[in-house]
Amino acid sequence: MANKQFDVVVIGGGPGGYVAAIRAAQLGYAVACIESAAYADPKGEVRLGGTCLNVGCIPSKALLRSSELYAEADHAFEMHGISVSDLKVDVATMMRRKDNIVTQLTGGIRGLFKKNKVTLLSGRGSFVGRESELWQIAVAGKEVSEVVEARHVIVATGSVPRQLPGIPVDNDTICDNVGALALGAIPQRLGVIGAGVIGLELGSVWKRLGADVTILEAMPDFLAAADPAVAKEARKILTQKQGLKLNLGVKITGVKQGKKGVTVDYEMGDEVLKLECDKLIVSVGRVPSTQGLNAEAVGLKIDGRGCVEVDEHCLTNLENVWAIGDVVRGPMLAHKASEEGVMVAELIAGQAGHVNYDAIPWVIYTHPEIAWVGKTETQLKNDGVEYRVGQVPFLANGRALGQGDASGFVRILACAQTDRVLGVHIIGANASELIAEAVTAIEFGAVSEDIARICHAHPTLSEVMHEAALAVDKRALHF
């Protein structure tokens, strides 16, 4: 039997891959998407959605909400005159709810594939070779293996957690993101190595549920990628108000797993310290996942950091082979991967395609949330750009006060000469939603006065964005 032939084969069904597959199908191509059993359900059925849907963004947000509700009931209800007694957490129910959401969403993608006539191939995809314009891709399934052929291949294999030497992850006592989202009970003492997005979010979840959380971070600066003003505020809120223990500039010297937990030996400055915990989360970043792709066989170039090498259009060194998402350069963000997927599908169709990497929003789901888009103050200083700042706290906002959650601020950085919005940084409740306006503004090359002249509904949190825009020109009305 001849090999199955497609116009486009996508390796990987995460937010980059499945979006690329759907978009290519919309454009009239015969498309297949290969997904391995990495996140298969208990029956062994492949689950689409990748890290994001299965063990990343979505389940963590489910737990985030659960833990927030608990924390509010525990601490915040009282000020509203609501008292609760006998407050309990049933972790199993909480996890079931999370799992149901994941199942619902991953199943939804299957439905979208059907609707768009994308063929789902279950198995691990790897390069075989190329014959007369057609790339051959092996699909190694659980039971059957086959080779399919395609004119275009999109590599969207994502990333895996970075491993630290000498710290064996078993996802029971020592966990990466996967295990940290599936703890069976609330640990009394939780250690987290790495104060990045994942460490902070999951540390926060378990902290809210009652764990005593200590985060160890190798870097001397907290949230170095964020705007310094936001990072400073976040550190204050997370440590002083919420009681996360945060140790920066730490050097881990050893991890010992005992019967009853884990001991982390570390040095901070000249001090030699020890952290005893019941569970340990290792969240020290992620690395591109190219293992098993058989890149060598076809000469697909991988760079020194393990990324598939691509140009600005996500084209690799091979003809008609593209790569998107976590497996290539740029931030490891689901929405960045999706954007690249759409771009590549449209480029294949001969359209213009472009991802504006200057307008990709970043979100950290701590509480309060942190979100930003564009340049940070540090970047602007390094670039020698003159800018004006408009910063307004949520404390000056009626809606925020009414909600009993008025921490944080909105900070707009605009070009001193042209007033163009260069960066918007938010720390506060719903920052993840509020940032959308700023992304739109930056995409449209708006100036801060544009935002200031747009009517914002009252009473909403979005008014703080409005005020911050006014504040750039020193004419805030409510602050």
Add this chain to the structure above:
Amino acid sequence: MLIEVKVPQLSESIAEATLVSWHKNVGDAVARDENLIDIETDKVVLELPAPSAGVLVEVLKGNGDSVISGELIARIDTEAKASAGASASATTAAPAAKAEAKVAPAKAAAAPANAGPAARKALAEKGIDAATVAGTGPGGRVTKADVLGTAAAPKAAAPAPSAPRAVPPAPTFAAALPQPAVVDTDALLADRPEQRVPMSRLRSRVAERLIQSQSQNAILTTFNEVNMAPVMELRKKYQDKFEKEHGVKLGFMSFFVKAAVAALKKFPILNASVDGSDIVYHGYFDIGIAVGSPRGLVVPIIRDADQLSLAQIEKKIAEFGAKAKDGKLSLEELTGGTFSISNGGVFGSMLSTPIINPPQSAILGIHATKERPVVENGQIVIRPINYLAMSYDHRIIDGREAVLGLVTMKEALEDPARLLLDI
């Protein structure tokens, strides 16, 4: 007092113009009637003189911006003093800073996204530079509709046959003429890069008209050869006297114009045009002469060529050449025409098939004069030969008239006395 500087009334057929280059900066003193800026339409580059003396205090539209008739582009303060270094007055200095910022924004803001994401995609796909599109969004922002409008423009603008009384920049040697945008050849050779430059308004108009002509006319070309010896002799004999008398050199072009007029008089259909289902015969002879200019090919018109002497024609051509070089040809001089002459000979062309300038119906192509062996009275002799080519719209001109018309031109050139005697 603040005086507004506005784009002058462009002709009816011209919707937009592009600001090519400001000669004055904000803060500069300007004298009345001093040239402020060059404005390029699809026919001509206009100079905009200052309406009054004063100081240019505000520039609202920068180089490359699209403007329409009557649009406000700058303000002149008749009472302000020119800014000179540190002594700049506050009124002039402030706008100066603003204008500078616009031209050279800070580093991070350097890539001006004056178009939204959808518009940017459309621009990229159509290869249009955002700067060439007149944005209708806030702050002149280019919207998707603006881009699609631009892209669809050639189609929409394709005029009914009667419309284009206006000038077709003529055709044939377009490729050989200087391109308006400079392409960096070194860079091209280095690493196989590609360089995208937007068509100037003039160039896109030329392109549009050429395609229109080829799709609407049944173009056929007839050829003949002319022994140029008699004209050359005449020229040699009288060159000095002619120049002394008229102050202009006696060139070949005037002979070609006269020879063409003689043929048009004999075969009026060659001087006619199509209007819908009618043929319009013109009782005048307005001959377009294709002239190369730094911005592309333009075709100024010698009006009533039949009533002009050879000297008058030569003077006119010299004047057009100088004006084209400086971009000073007026719309008036570029509009109309009943027949065209295109001279590829200046670039060394030996043969070519010119494209008709609608709504005209014929065009004469003249070429380089080269010595060629020809047979006269059974003997092979060497003669200076110019191959003539006349393209004509076969819809209204039959082969007979076209061929005989070209033969008439040939005979007039080979025996210039015929021009005197009207035979």
